[in-house]
Amino acid sequence: MAVSKALMSKPRRIQFFDASRVTAVALAFAVTLFVATRSYADAVAPDTSAVGVHGMVVSESEDAARAGAEILKRGGNAIDAALATELAVGVTNPAACGIGGGGFMLIYIAKTHAFYALDYRETAPLQARPDMYMQAGKPNEDLARDGVLGVAVPGEIAGIDAALRRFGTMKFQQIAAPAEKLAGDGYLASPHLAGEIAQLAPKLKNDPGLSQVFLKPDGSTPKAGDLIVAKNLAATLKSLGDDPVTSFYHGEVAAALVAFMKAHSGLISSVDLANYRPDWRDPISHRYEDYEVYAMPPPSSGGVVLEMLGALDSGHLAGLGVNSPPYLARLIEVMRQGFIDREQYADPAFVGVQIQKLLTDENIQQLRERALHPKSAPSPAAAAHDHGTTNLLVADKDGDVVAITTTINTVFGAKLSVPALGIILNDEMDDFAVAPGVPNAYHLEGERANEVRGGKRPLSSMTPIIVTKNGAPVMTAGGSGGPTIISGVLQVALNILAFHLDATSAVAEPRIHEQAAPDVVIVEEAMPAATRSALEQMGYKLKVVPNLGAVGAITIAPGNFRGAADPRKGGGAVGY
Ligand code: DON
Numbered sequence: 001m002a003v004s005k006a007l008m009s010k011p012r013r014i015q016f017f018d019a020s021r022v023t024a025v026a027l028a029f030a031v032t033l034f035v036a037t038r039s040y041a042d043a044v045a046p047d048t049s050a051v052g053v054h055g056m057v058v059s060e061s062e063d064a065a066r067a068g069a070e071i072l073k074r075g076g077n078a079i080d081a082a083l084a085t086e087l088a089v090g091v092t093n094p095a096a097c098g099i100g101g102g103g104f105m106l107i108y109i110a111k112t113h114a115f116y117a118l119d120y121r122e123t124a125p126l127q128a129r130p131d132m133y134m135q136a137g138k139p140n141e142d143l144a145r146d147g148v149l150g151v152a153v154p155g156e157i158a159g160i161d162a163a164l165r166r167f168g169t170m171k172f173q174q175i176a177a178p179a180e181k182l183a184g185d186g187y188l189a190s191p192h193l194a195g196e197i198a199q200l201a202p203k204l205k206n207d208p209g210l211s212q213v214f215l216k217p218d219g220s221t222p223k224a225g226d227l228i229v230a231k232n233l234a235a236t237l238k239s240l241g242d243d244p245v246t247s248f249y250h251g252e253v254a255a256a257l258v259a260f261m262k263a264h265s266g267l268i269s270s271v272d273l274a275n276y277r278p279d280w281r282d283p284i285s286h287r288y289e290d291y292e293v294y295a296m297p298p299p300s301s302g303g304v305v306l307e308m309l310g311a312l313d314s315g316h317l318a319g320l321g322v323n324s325p326p327y328l329a330r331l332i333e334v335m336r337q338g339f340i341d342r343e344q345y346a347d348p349a350f351v352g353v354q355i356q357k358l359l360t361d362e363n364i365q366q367l368r369e370r371a372l373h374p375k376s377a378p379s380p381a382a383a384a385h386d387h388g389t390t391n392l393l394v395a396d397k398d399g400d401v402v403a404i405t406t407t408i409n410t411v412f413g414a415k416l417s418v419p420a421l422g423i424i425l426n427d428e429m430d431d432f433a434v435a436p437g438v439p440n441a442y443h444l445e446g447e448r449a450n451e452v453r454g455g456k457r458p459l460s461s462m463t464p465i466i467v468t469k470n471g472a473p474v475m476t477a478g479g480s481g482g483p484t485i486i487s488g489v490l491q492v493a494l495n496i497l498a499f500h501l502d503a504t505s506a507v508a509e510p511r512i513h514e515q516a517a518p519d520v521v522i523v524e525e526a527m528p529a530a531t532r533s534a535l536e537q538m539g540y541k542l543k544v545v546p547n548l549g550a551v552g553a554i555t556i557a558p559g560n561f562r563g564a565a566d567p568r569k570g571g572g573a574v575g576y
Pocket residue numbers: 385386387388389407408409410411428431459460461462480481482483485
């Protein structure tokens with residue numbers, strides 16, 4: 001971090017844009033709003049940005065970012081570093097992610113100029129049924145969130161193993177070593193984790209494994225900076241050896257997981273674990289101006305971000321400044337239409353998602369038209385935005401780039417752990433439509449396409465992206481925060497690609513979120529009051545919140561990697 005900080009000169013503009021395309025109006029707005037908001041990033045967490053000459057790691061955990069950067073320094077490639085970071089953040093941000101969860105990985109390999117998309121999302125157990133959350137004729141969505149029926153088959157270890165074997169240069173134990181050390185010796189609770197433990201303490205008390213690790217012997221909660229030790233998790237990671245899939249899905253860990261499920265009337269069986277496979281999928285992409293934006297296909301919502309970006313190409317933003325009211329109005333309408341299209345997204349193995357059709361110029365033009373001539377009437381309601389999930393980004397000296405978003409879903413997942421293993425179980429089943437029209441934890445209303453089925457993967461908002469120009473990566477981004485991942489990644493990408501902000505400023509700018517249902521515009525309180533009242537005068541119903549999710553970004557130019565973790569959640573960017 002010291003080297004990175006020394007290199008920091010707080011530049012405002014990134015290297016790869018064409019300055020002649022920036023209008024005077026956009027520039028004036030950008031400068032004005034930067035002056036208004038720069039203190040946000042600087043004051044809250046000065047270490048969340050860095051500059052690197054050879055590479056960059058950005059994570060929502062500074063310990064984990066350091067672990068990844070160490071791997072790069074020791075000669076590992078971006079894949080080795082990203083997977084080490086992923087395992088480490090599963091230890092230090094255990095409320096958000098871990099080996100009991102699953103995720104998405106987008107990889108760019110420079111040598112072959114090829115993109116890869118790995119889906120290692122959790123999968124519904126074979127015994128899962130569409131009506132499994134109905135009780136006495138009524139849906140009980142709590143069953144999908146807290147407790148054993150919320151748990152889907154974890155994909156994390158299978159995904160890490162698949163990526164490491166295909167593109168890594170190290171063995172599993174080499175990339176797991178930092179995580180094992182953090183878990184075994186302990187790590188200091190971040191302010192974010194301490195807050196989540198305090199908030200969830202009543203539920204953590206009910207689980208022997210969670211209370212043992214995250215509560216003090218007298219039942220009180222640790223403060224930020226207190227040491228947290230997870231010996232059993234360290235031992236489990238060590239026990240996976242260099243062939244982690246064998247143990248986790250077929251061997252000792254599998255047996256312990258299945259015994260736990262049996263004891264708690266859960267549905268996951270040894271067949272579910274043995275059948276689990278990560279899927280290498282074809283990445284999707286769409287042009288944005290002179291850039292090509294790559295994203296995860298369904299069951300990720302990557303296509304929604306591509307649709308929204310396409311509808312907002314800068315021809316349609318000409319003359320509008322970053323976070324100017326007319327820009328935000330356009331953004332709101334495009335987000336609303338994008339989230340309506342999202343209802344068509346689901347697991348492609350079960351539902352014929354017409355992803356290529358959704359990404360045609362014709363569909364994007366129609367989305368833009370619907371956004372320019374909106375018909376829907378606002379209906380106020382609040383959306384839930386907790387901070388489970390984690391995103392991490394790595395770019396290395398050879399040009400390889402990895403963007404990962406991974407989760408156990410809501411904070412502390414199903415609020416259940418397997419004590420002897422130290423594994424916290426996900427509640428990813430809540431990402432299915434628990435019943436048609438019943439909103440999930442993120443107030444996303446489910447449709448038939450995303451109904452529960454055995455062996456199916458639930459629709460996700462997680463959407464890491466990598467952007468190229470003239471065939472070379474120029475930026476990567478991703479986030480956490482349920483559906484605000486989609487709107488957050490969109491805004492950070494636009495801040496960089498359309499408004500030409502550097503990574504730190506692009507991430508720090510205040511954000512908005514609109515997801516069609518509930519049809520209310522959620523605005524961060526850092527958005528200037530004049531901007532908020534301008535939106536209200538346009539007729540938008542606003543809900544003001546402290547912050548919306550967390551988005552990280554790296555801008556990439558030869559010898560110049562600029563990384564920013566989101567000060568809203570903390571974490572770190574470590575360059576070298
Ligand atoms: O995959 C999804 O869309 C959710 N499980 C993500 C959850 C999340 O980001 C938690 N933070 N709010």
